[in-house]
Amino acid sequence: ALFFVAAACGTAPAEPDAGEGTAGEAAPGVQRTIRAGIGLNDQHPQYLGLLKFKELVEERTDGSIVVETYHSGQLGDDRSMMEALQLGTQEVTVPSTAPIAGFVQEFTVFDFPFLFPSNEVADEVLDGEVGQMMLDKLDDQNLVGLAYWENGFRDLTNARRAVASMEDMKGLSIRTMENELHLEAFRALGANPTPMAFTELFTALQQGAVDGQENPVATVYLQGFHEVQDHISNTHHIYSPFVFLMSKTFFDSLTEEEQEIVRDAAREAGQHQRQLNREANAQYLDDLQEEGMTYTEIDEEARQEMIDTVQPVLDKYAERIGQDIVDQVYEAIREAQED
Ligand code: TF8
Incomplete structure (x- = not known):
């Protein structure tokens, strides 16, 4: 409440903003x-x-x-x-x-x-x-x-086997989000991806319509996916x-x-x-293991193999999106890493 009063008294823009945005009229009491x-x-x-x-x-x-x-x-x-x-x-x-x-x-x-x-x-x-x-x-x-x-960061879970490398992903049916790049990346990695809305996911896992899915640990635990999934790997493949x-x-x-x-x-x-x-x-990885999931770490070499494998897919999408935009993002990442 204080903030509102201060803002209302402190700044009194005489002119309406000439920029792109539009603003409505105050309608007191509504x-x-x-x-x-x-x-x-x-x-x-x-x-x-x-x-x-x-x-x-x-x-x-x-x-x-x-x-x-x-x-x-x-x-x-x-x-x-x-x-x-x-x-x-x-x-x-x-x-x-x-x-x-x-x-x-x-x-x-x-x-x-x-x-x-x-x-x-x-x-x-x-x-x-x-x-x-x-x-x-x-x-x-x-x-x-x-x-x-x-x-x-998204991690891979499934009901079939422990995944330590791309080799283990071969043929696993994985639910992905409704995004073309996600689909193509998982195909490149050897999995068999199916796009699906999140709201359908638990049932699909429970009924075995798909073997696995990928989401951050917090989601896996709080949505109870450990009840229908046995294995989790720290693929951290997408943020x-x-x-x-x-x-x-x-x-x-x-x-x-x-x-x-x-x-x-x-x-x-x-x-x-x-x-x-x-x-x-950070917290729920232990809880998932206590609930009976096996946890498998992806080592440097296995992760590098994944990185190299998806690179051609990224090149294709960089071209589609506009190389200039992609370069701006890479540049911003480089700058952030220097700080
Ligand atoms: C997914 C996403 C979702 C979120 C949420 C439903 O797997 O990670 O968990 O977008 O808003 O669909």
């Missing part, structure tokens, strides 16, 4: 509702981050904007929720970048296997210029990207960012102050979410 939906369950840091966003927005708007939170795909899967944002029938969702690439293909670059060497480098690149440039591309899709959150998305129709209806409040809240909640997510990804 309460607006943000329906925020995600795919993971209410134990996952993705949801805890959403609760933080709710707390910050409701406090800073004095309750004139209310946030209703939905988890476990209650409002749909990543793709259908993004479509709802485009239509203006839902206000917020926080998908992985992989399904976002179906809307803005340049996002594919963030899903290049073995791209980011660490969480910290990912933070710096995504929170920097390149990250913002990509968020700006969402505008044409009637979406506003307010912040990057974290899904994290998945989450993107905090808002319907542009809704964003444009907010006043400038409100736009600033939701943007700040999305970012601050993201800091909180990333921290919880890292703790969860």
Whole structure:
């Protein structure tokens, strides 16, 4: 509440912003509702981050904007929720970048296997210029990207055998996200990938429709995948960012102050979410083993073989996306590594 008063008194923009963005008129007394939906369950840091966003927005708007939170795909899967944002029938969702690439293909670059060497480098690149440039591309899709959150490094699980190298992946049927690069990369690695929405995944694993899947440790544990999967390997093959998305129709209806409040809240909640997510990804590997999963480490040599094998796929996608964009991302990673 204090923040809101301070912001309202402290800055008095005389002129409306002449830039690209538009802002609505303040409509005092009218309460607006943000329906925020995600795919993971209410134990996952993705949801805890959403609760933080709710707390910050409701406090800073004095309750004139209310946030209703939905988890476990209650409002749909990543793709259908993004479509709802485009239509203006839902206000917020926080998908992985992989399904976002179906809307803005340049996002594919963030899903290049073995791209980011660490969480910290990912933070710096995504929170920097390149990250913002990509968020700006969402505008044409009637979406506003307010912040990057974290899904994290993805690890492979399956019900058939321990996987220590590509050799062991041969012929495994693996559910992937709905993203062409993911499909091609897994095909190159020798697996037999099937794209599927996350909301269908547990049942597919349970019924043996697919042998395995790949997600960060936090998801594997908190979604109970160990109940239907026996093996996990630290393939860390792709770092998945989450993107905090808002319907542009809704964003444009907010006043400038409100736009600033939701943007700040999305970012601050993201800091909180990333921290919880890292703790969860570190903590739950032991729990998975206690629940009976075998854990197999991918050694240097086996990882290098995977890196070399997917390289031609990456070259093909770099050309498709635009080599200049891909180079900007590589450059930003190099700079972040020097810091
Ligand atoms: C996947 C993703 C998902 C997230 C979540 C549903 O495997 O990693 O866990 O995008 O929003 O589909």
